[in-house]
Amino acid sequence: MCFSLNTGGAVNSVSGFFAAGGVIHDGKGNWVLGYNRFLGKCSVAIVELWGILDDLLILQNQGYNEVAIHSDNLEIVIGISNSILEESSSNLIRRIQQILAEEEKRSLR
Numbered sequence: 001m002c003f004s005l006n007t008g009g010a011v012n013s014v015s016g017f018f019a020a021g022g023v024i025h026d027g028k029g030n031w032v033l034g035y036n037r038f039l040g041k042c043s044v045a046i047v048e049l050w051g052i053l054d055d056l057l058i059l060q061n062q063g064y065n066e067v068a069i070h071s072d073n074l075e076i077v078i079g080i081s082n083s084i085l086e087e088s089s090s091n092l093i094r095r096i097q098q099i100l101a102e103e104e105k106r107s108l109r
Contacts, residue, residue, distance in 0.1 A: 002027045003024055004024070004068050006023050006070055007021070007051030007054075008051065009039075009047035009051060017038070017041060018041065018042055018047045019036055021035060021036035021037070022035055022051050033058070035058065037050060045073075045076060045079070048076045049076065049093065052069055052071065053092055079093055080093055080096055080100075
């Protein structure tokens with residue numbers, strides 16, 4: 001069964017602190033689980049990358065290997081595909097790429 005990851009982020013307009021979160025659905029669209037992570041002050045790209053990485057790690061730990069990652073941030077998709085985002089996010093990108101490379105049934109859209 002293929003699982004779908006949807007990630008997002010939020011920022012507190014007063015403090016400027018970010019949080020990342022995600023929802024994982026099964027192949028039928030049923031909610032499997034959700035999570036969130038406090039990130040403090042960072043860029044939107046970092047929030048997006050942490051969301052993707054957290055989703056992948058959760059699914060990997062659960063033993064699920066068919067995953068479709070959906071992102072509405074083209075910069076992130078290109079960055080993961082080509083590893084060209086800002087230097088501070090390169091470790092996150094490399095870790096995501098490693099996880100995606102481990103299973104051929106994982107895709108990024």
